[in-house]
Structure formats: C-alpha cells, structure tokens
Amino acid sequence: MRSSAFVEIKNAAKSFGTLQVLRDINLSVERGQIVAIIGPSGSGKSTLLRAINELDPLTSGEVWLEGVQINRQLPPRQYEKHVNQVRQNIGMVFQHFNLFPHLTVRGNITLAPRMLKGISEADANALAEEQLTKVGLLEKIDEYPSRLSGGQKQRVAIARALAMKPKVMLFDEATSALDPELVEEVNQVMKQLAEEHMTMIIVTHEMDFAASVCDRVIFMDGGVVVEEGPPSVLFKNPQEERTRNFLRKHLARNGD
Numbered sequence: 001m002r003s004s005a006f007v008e009i010k011n012a013a014k015s016f017g018t019l020q021v022l023r024d025i026n027l028s029v030e031r032g033q034i035v036a037i038i039g040p041s042g043s044g045k046s047t048l049l050r051a052i053n054e055l056d057p058l059t060s061g062e063v064w065l066e067g068v069q070i071n072r073q074l075p076p077r078q079y080e081k082h083v084n085q086v087r088q089n090i091g092m093v094f095q096h097f098n099l100f101p102h103l104t105v106r107g108n109i110t111l112a113p114r115m116l117k118g119i120s121e122a123d124a125n126a127l128a129e130e131q132l133t134k135v136g137l138l139e140k141i142d143e144y145p146s147r148l149s150g151g152q153k154q155r156v157a158i159a160r161a162l163a164m165k166p167k168v169m170l171f172d173e174a175t176s177a178l179d180p181e182l183v184e185e186v187n188q189v190m191k192q193l194a195e196e197h198m199t200m201i202i203v204t205h206e207m208d209f210a211a212s213v214c215d216r217v218i219f220m221d222g223g224v225v226v227e228e229g230p231p232s233v234l235f236k237n238p239q240e241e242r243t244r245n246f247l248r249k250h251l252a253r254n255g256d
Helices: 045-052 076-087 105-117 121-134 150-162 180-195 207-213 241-253
Strands: 007-016 019-029 034-038 060-065 090-093 168-172 199-203 216-221 224-229
Touching: 007 045, 019 045, 019 060, 019 224, 034 045, 034 207, 045 060, 045 168, 045 199, 090 150, 105 121, 105 150, 121 150, 150 180, 180 199, 180 207, 207 241, 216 241, 224 241
Parallel strands: 034 199, 034 216, 090 168, 168 199
Antiparallel strands: 007 019, 007 060, 216 224
C-alpha cells in the first residue's frame, strides 16, 4: 500500500545479530517539516536515520519517500539501480564530514552530480559555487579539506549534499564533533534551510536548536519511539517518565 506522507516509516525493526536496535517504529514526516530525533546514546536514533536511505537496511518494515518504497525487495542489480536513484533524492550529513581528502572543495561537491546525474563539468561547477555561496564558503572552493576548520568542513559537507538537489535532508549529529564555537556556524546553515522549508530529519543532542527550529521532536529510547510532539509540549510538559528523566539529566549535564 502506497504511503500518503512525504517520508513514512512503517513497523520498522532492525537487529544486529541478537541485538534488537529498532522495535516496531512508525513515523511520518510531511513535506517541509523539520523533525528532531533525540534520546540517549544507543537508543537507535542514528540507525533509524541510516535506514531511510538504506545505509543500514531494516530487518523488517518499510520506508517510503513520496509514495515510493525505498527498501523494496528486488534482484541485486535492480535493487542497486533503485537505491542509487532513491539516494539522489536524500541528502545526508554525517558527524565526521566524510569529505574526500584528496579532492578540493570543488571536487568534493561536483563529484556526485557529475557521476550520478551526468551533468556537465560547467554545470557542476555552477552548482558548487551556488551551494558554497549559500553556506558562506565560496572563497574556499579550491582549498583541500585539510586546510579547513571543522565547522567549514561540515558546511562543505552540507553544500555537497545540497548540490544533488535532494527532497529531504538527514543530519546525523552534524555538530557533535565540533568545538562549541564552531557549532553555531553549522546551525545557522541548518536554520537557513528551515526557512527555505527544506524537509529535514535531524538527530541531535542540542535541545535549544531543536526547540527553536523544529516542528516536532521525537524522543527515542531502547529502540522505540517513547514520545513525540511539538517542542513546546515535549520539552515543557513531557508525558512519559523516560522522557522526563532524559531531559532532566541533559539539563543537569549542561548546567541549565
């Protein structure tokens, strides 16, 4: 049965051997919505995010994007072609940048549009310049990653994902590897994307960012969705004891 939501996860389960990481998760995200996923380490947040674009395929359940099932059962060749097409619509930004060190910023951004979409070098260069302007790094276009700060590397990683013109952006703890003073420059780029109504699913430990930018917050623990709601409700009046305990510990750890 087709999905009516923009992104929909149905009855998602994931196991690594005997360890069950996700348990019967159902989640839908509408076009233009910004959803934060929070929870303790090991709660399954990143696994769920990686399942959306088949980096960590589910053991069972379904993932849909715009009415197309991402994790279809297909013969190997057809599956590979299908997943490659799907991934062109899903931008993903990781905790540790994953830039190619032997390529310049320009090379990092133009590689996928040229290889996967077959666009010309001139068009790919124009795309790179457009996206680097958006993240405020056009002057770094011919630098190598080793000459960039952590915040600059992450902004390049965002520009690289945006160059594919994705329909949804996934952020997996995009600021957690950064020094505190560099976090805000990456958050500003994400806030700008929010203002442009980019659909985003964001795994984050930054509650202030989730509260100010996101439409919904999902709290996960033990591989299940414990509670979800608008940030104004979930942060100020959580209904579940596990949510209250997590937020209390987080606030104490951050001295708020």
